[in-house]
Amino acid sequence: MRQIWITRAGAPEVLQIKEAPDPEPKAGEVRIRVEASGINFADILGRLGLYPDLPPVPVVPGYEVSGRVDAVGAGVDASWIDRDAFALTRFGGYADTVVVPLGQVFERPAGLSALDAAAIPVNYFTAWQLLVVMGGLKRSETVLIHSVGGGVGIAATQLAKHLGARVIGTASAAKHADMRALGVDHLIDYRTEDFEARTREITGGRGVELIIDAVGGESWKKGYRVLAPTGRLGLFGVSAAVSSKERSLLGMLAVLAGTPWFQFNPLSLMNANKGVFGVNLGHMWGEVDRIRGWADQLLDLWRQGVVKPKIARSFRFDEAAAAHHFIQDRKNIGKVLLVP
Ligand SMILES: NC(=O)c1ccc[n+]([C@@H]2O[C@H](COP(=O)([O-])OP(=O)(O)OC[C@H]3O[C@@H](n4cnc5c(N)ncnc54)[C@H](OP(=O)(O)O)[C@@H]3O)[C@@H](O)[C@H]2O)c1
Numbered sequence: 001m002r003q004i005w006i007t008r009a010g011a012p013e014v015l016q017i018k019e020a021p022d023p024e025p026k027a028g029e030v031r032i033r034v035e036a037s038g039i040n041f042a043d044i045l046g047r048l049g050l051y052p053d054l055p056p057v058p059v060v061p062g063y064e065v066s067g068r069v070d071a072v073g074a075g076v077d078a079s080w081i082d083r084d085a086f087a088l089t090r091f092g093g094y095a096d097t098v099v100v101p102l103g104q105v106f107e108r109p110a111g112l113s114a115l116d117a118a119a120i121p122v123n124y125f126t127a128w129q130l131l132v133v134m135g136g137l138k139r140s141e142t143v144l145i146h147s148v149g150g151g152v153g154i155a156a157t158q159l160a161k162h163l164g165a166r167v168i169g170t171a172s173a174a175k176h177a178d179m180r181a182l183g184v185d186h187l188i189d190y191r192t193e194d195f196e197a198r199t200r201e202i203t204g205g206r207g208v209e210l211i212i213d214a215v216g217g218e219s220w221k222k223g224y225r226v227l228a229p230t231g232r233l234g235l236f237g238v239s240a241a242v243s244s245k246e247r248s249l250l251g252m253l254a255v256l257a258g259t260p261w262f263q264f265n266p267l268s269l270m271n272a273n274k275g276v277f278g279v280n281l282g283h284m285w286g287e288v289d290r291i292r293g294w295a296d297q298l299l300d301l302w303r304q305g306v307v308k309p310k311i312a313r314s315f316r317f318d319e320a321a322a323a324h325h326f327i328q329d330r331k332n333i334g335k336v337l338l339v340p
Pocket of ligand 1: 039040041042122126147148149150172214236239240241279281328329331332336
């Protein structure tokens with residue numbers, strides 16, 4: 001098999017293809033011949049040495065794949081062989097062959113392409129947890145979605161519109177026309193405009209009921225301020241920690257310095273009628289059975305045309321470095337994939 005390794009922390013060029021013997025599925029596992037692997041922003045953080053969960057380098061990153069099952073381990077029903085599937089991987093997804101515990105594998109319905117399926121697990125499970133499970137988004141509420149043009153942002157937009165909410169999104173200006181066409185009601189270029197002031201303006205001073213923010217640092221501070229009474233702020237990442245294509249701690253230090261360590265204390269939350277919560281799908285491995293329930297609901301929404309993965313671009317394995325450049329250059333509108 002071929003895998004893409006992060007050989008050391010650094011620029012996208014540290015991503016290198018290496019060959020290895022095909023893995024054999026152990027008890028309870030299936031082997032998937034991969035047709036597409038999802039790239040996530042966490043992989044960028046991992047490549048830069050800024051992601052504490054990633055095992056030490058050298059390491060094969062990657063949280064999700066789609067493809068076809070070609071072997072099963074002891075205890076797994078042999079009828080899985082030859083089924084189309086997609087899966088969450090606990091790292092190791094940048095590979096043309098993976099073995100995964102069956103609990104993390106989802107059957108791919110007819111009509112769901114391998115590319116679209118690889119764009120579902122991380123983006124849609126995260127958006128679901130943020131908006132539905134923890135954010136409790138309701139009809140006629142307003143949600144502020146940061147990085148609305150990214151994989152999670154577009155998934156969240158589709159779910160929020162389905163729930164009947166109004167969507168305000170932040171994104172680089174070049175994405176605004178496309179994002180408007182994808183249903184975002186109001187767009188803010190957070191790189192040249194103050195999103196706090198613009199959000200107040202858009203909502204007539206009231207603020208928003210839900211914010212999902214993976215930018216981090218100062219952004220969380222402003223977000224908390226712009227929550228309406230009963231508003232909830234969902235924290236789920238620190239994109240702002242990425243300040244360079246080379247390893248650098250400057251962005252992370254800025255995030256830490258800007259983080260509102262003391263603003264969200266119990267008394268202020270209570271008196272302001274606001275909520276703050278966190279989401280990290282990568283720490284949900286003990287909840288896989290619940291996530292399977294989310295997958296069922298999301299696949300139903302896919303059948304209804306609500307869940308519509310948007311692929312920004314697919315890159316071949318030998319273009320993995322270019323794929324990471326593409327994301328760090330903020331060019332992606334939607335999901336970026338690797339195709340063996
Ligand atoms: N906690 C979880 O379980 C979880 C799961 C999935 C994702 N996340 C987090 O959610 C965020 C979005 O993830 P994603 O996979 O949807 O992103 P993505 O598709 O890779 O989108 C990347 C976009 O992020 C924006 N961005 C913001 N700050 C940036 C920076 N410093 N450098 C480069 N781009 C930056 C850029 O768009 P604009 O310039 O248009 O803003 C860029 O195009 C990330 O922070 C990620 O770690 C968390």
